[in-house]
Amino acid sequence: KPKEAKRGIRTASQKLRAFMSGLRSRAVADPEERTARRLDVLSKLGFSAEVLRDLKALQMFSRADEDPFCDLKVDCSVDSNRAFVDGQEYRTQSGQCNNLDNYDWGLAGVQHKRLLTNAYDNGKWSARRKSVTGTNRNIVLLPGARKISNAVHATDSDKPLDKASLSSAFIYFLQFISHDITKTPEGDVPTNTDCCNSTNPFCLPIRVEVTDDFFSAGDCYDAQRSFTVLDCDDTSGFQNQINDITAYIDGSMVYGSSDAELKELRSFIGGYLKTSTANFMPEAEDTEDLACDNVEDPDLCFLAGDTRADVHPGLTTFHTVFVREHNRVAAYLGELNADWSDEKIFQETRRIVAAELQRITFNEMLPKVLDSSYVSKYGLSGSYSYNKSVDASVIQEFTFGYRFHNLMPAVFHMAELVGSSVGNTASHEQEDVWQSPGFLLTDNYRGVDHVLLGLVANGCPFINGLMNDASRNFLFVDENGDSFDLASINIERGREWGTPAYYLYRQMCGGVTISAWTDLASTHSADVIADLQSVYASPKDVDLWTGLVTETAVGTSIAGPTMSCLIGMQFANLRNGDRFWYETSDADLKFTTGQLSELKKVTLARVLCDNLDVATMPKDVFSTSGSWVDCSTISGMDLSFWAD
């Protein structure tokens, strides 16, 4: 392989698995064992012993892949199924009973929703492999994922953004928020199985068919199928994927999606979250399932509310900042209200941090993801009113619409304020920083500041569906030179999930019928169409992720029409279907008028100024075109409105 692996002791497969591991993904194929693990998961989610006994008695798990959530009834009018402190209601840790009529909407562990009927080849679980150009007698297979990746997504350059000047901070904040919303865990493959040489049905070997500049024919990516359960609608009986985390924007990547996860993270004193030296996240003890592999200290892994927190120093920086923000707010509230218990301070702080995340996501992030026409079309900026018939659970197609892997910079910069301007101090190839949270501790613990300054000061590429070598050839590269192609994985994942082809979503969202290549002209450039046509036999074969990510973005946004539709829908649901949304007017749940107007002053720039050792910041940290101003001139919220 042309490039040498730079660091780490874990193999590429171990790295990918660590990234995708989850509570549920530890379930195993043996039905009894699997039942035990499922019950364990449910108990970690906070379900009572009685509920679990009932489930067992009802033989809820008689078939190995039945989903206990389908028939479970949780009465949300019972206080113990919700979370109250001193009469005030807070979110439950798992998302349970956010919707009072449907306890499981947005709950950690529930099935993804599907907008369209599955496209599994057998309608049940077998991956979508057939081209529409074939017949039952004469099957034509879809092109291999790597072939598509080479023809449609390859670039060795890292061209600057040609539209708006988006910063690298923008992309890692996008990822941070994606890790609040969705995580689809992998399935039941024992740890050391090599999926390229195994008949385990949960394996997903992705085989390279033709030798290219980097991989050779016969190479194979050792990936796994996602964890599945039977769809709750008994008659259809197909396998569906689940979300391991709460869908709501509630800071679950900071706090975890179950009581058990949270317990590991809290100090239980003064409402604080645990930290380690120099105010970093706690270091994880059991690192086997976490995504980290530093060269200096392979076992240094930060423990966060989401197992993926360590996958990139940019992402880990946002995790660090929000843990610090939690503790900053908790300290203030504790001083302000001497009689508040640890629990009260904790929950009130968590409520404030979730509100900040919602505010930043909708006020600063989404307007750069979507064109303003889509922001208004999906009602993302208008006044809020809770709609209890909206299910916030993740739409599986959204998880492809929101995989902005085409925005990843090839180079990772660290920067520092020198004199009056910020300049890069160190630069690393992207493939050398995956899973290396140790960068944050360098420079005598100021690494985190330098990472953040580097993210804000440097742009991110936007090259319309193209991905650089770092993520297309060197993902999770190891000492043996083994690595993955993230574009191929995304394509293969769609097939493995039985996700229908792109064109059906273009039809559904845009009302445009696609039958010939020319029908793509309103969404895709001539060059892209030519690339697609060079590998796919029909426009109706184009995989969802590939079709979405190659759409021409609308206006100055980063998303084309169909991608905007999927993202708009999901974020609308996350807002309208969240009973605890920060702008709620519900008398029992709302912030006071004074508090709300303080929360609306929050910007990410202010949060960064408050929690890092930095003196200046652009007011809009997602843009590289603004000027840097003294932190003292960036306004923030006044927490004195939280005095009891």
Ligand code: HEM
């Ligand atoms: C630091 C760089 C990143 C790495 C190494 C990375 C890696 C990965 C990997 C390995 C997967 C699983 C693919 C699969 O097996 O299906 C994934 C999924 C995903 N990624 Fe990324 N990613 C990165 C950045 C981003 C960014 C910037 C976004 C922006 C929004 C993003 C959004 C997503 C989403 C939405 C999923 C699907 C989540 C799910 O439901 O499981 N990723 N990523």
Ligand SMILES: [Ca+2]
């Ligand atoms: Ca969440």
